[in-house]
Amino acid sequence: MRTVGELLRHWRHRRGVSQLDLALSAGVSPRHVSLVETGKSHPSADMVLRLAEHLGVPLRERNRLLLAAGFAPRYAERPLGHGALDAAREAVERVLRAHEPYPAVAFDRHWDIVRANRAVEPFFAGVAPELLRPPVNLVRLGLDPRGFAPLVVNLADVRTVFRARVGRQLAAAPDARLAALYDELLAPGGDEAEGASIAAGADVVIPMILRLGGREVRMFSTITTFGTPMDITLDEIAIELYYPADEESAAHFATAHHAPGHSGPPPAG
Numbered sequence: 624m625r626t627v628g629e630l631l632r633h634w635r636h637r638r639g640v641s642q643l644d645l646a647l648s649a650g651v652s653p654r655h656v657s658l659v660e661t662g663k664s665h666p667s668a669d670m671v672l673r674l675a676e677h678l679g680v681p682l683r684e685r686n687r688l689l690l691a692a693g694f695a696p697r698y699a700e701r702p703l704g705h706g707a708l709d710a711a712r713e714a715v716e717r718v719l720r721a722h723e724p725y726p727a728v729a730f731d732r733h734w735d736i737v738r739a740n741r742a743v744e745p746f747f748a749g750v751a752p753e754l755l756r757p758p759v760n761l762v763r764l765g766l767d768p769r770g771f772a773p774l775v776v777n778l779a780d781v782r783t784v785f786r787a788r789v790g791r792q793l794a795a796a797p798d799a800r801l802a803a804l805y806d807e808l809l810a811p812g813g814d815e816a817e818g819a820s821i822a823a824g825a826d827v828v829i830p831m832i833l834r835l836g837g838r839e840v841r842m843f844s845t846i847t848t849f850g851t852p853m854d855i856t857l858d859e860i861a862i863e864l865y866y867p868a869d870e871e872s873a874a875h876f877a878t879a880h881h882a883p884g885h886s887g888p889p890p891a892g
Contacts, residue, residue, distance in 0.1 A: 626691060649673050666692060715729050727863065735761070754767060838875070
């Protein structure tokens with residue numbers, strides 16, 4: 624098992640931060656950072672968390688740092704349905720409902736859908752049953768030929784945006800399952816040149832064009848996360864809200880919203 628000093632050095636190198644920079648941001652001496660990393664000084668739990676905070680270490684990995692230093696984990700990991708997360712879960716569901724008639728989903732660090740609103744339900748109609756078995760993965764739904772991929776007009780652009788986002792996740796924190804998903808669906812291939820037209824920063828507002836009912840529906844999306852989570856589950860949940868990019872697309876969702884049968888329960892992970 625790696626020591627807490629080795630793990631902190633790993634995260635510092637991963638973030639491209641010098642000992643001096645870390646010391647200045649955390650309000651400690653560079654010598655103290657050096658002694659912690661070399662194992663010559665045993666940090667307190669608060670010091671471990673202070674350094675981890677300034678290195679942007681995810682809550683899941685902060686628990687690992689604490690264990691390596693001989694302390695109990697500080698951050699719980701409870702399912703979204705746990706009673707302790709009632710307020711957060713209700714907030715997520717309220718945001719999803721309020722966004723109707725436009726689609727919205729909440730997903731975890733592996734892009735598995737944990738909640739969705741009713742506007743998403745019609746999109747599942749043509750999806751292969753095996754892709755709808757829990758956990759339902761948003762990246763796989765969007766890019767797999769058995770999922771939404773045949774409906775996406777600008778599939779290469781969408782794949783490029785997903786590639787950038789998942790790539791940043793892997794750069795920020797290693798994850799074997801996420802790496803496998805990247806290799807399966809996002810590794811650069813023949814569509815690289817097609818997707819190269821996306822401008823830098825386009826993944827802030829994702830361009831997506833779907834062919835639905837014989838016409839093109841244009842959407843963009845935004846992502847919301849919890850600001851100061853103290854639970855690993857909440858730290859890793861994101862809410863993606865899809866918006867129509869023009870009046871014709873807005874009219875499509877308004878019509879679908881008033882169609883018979885829309886009142887069914889929202890799909891959930």
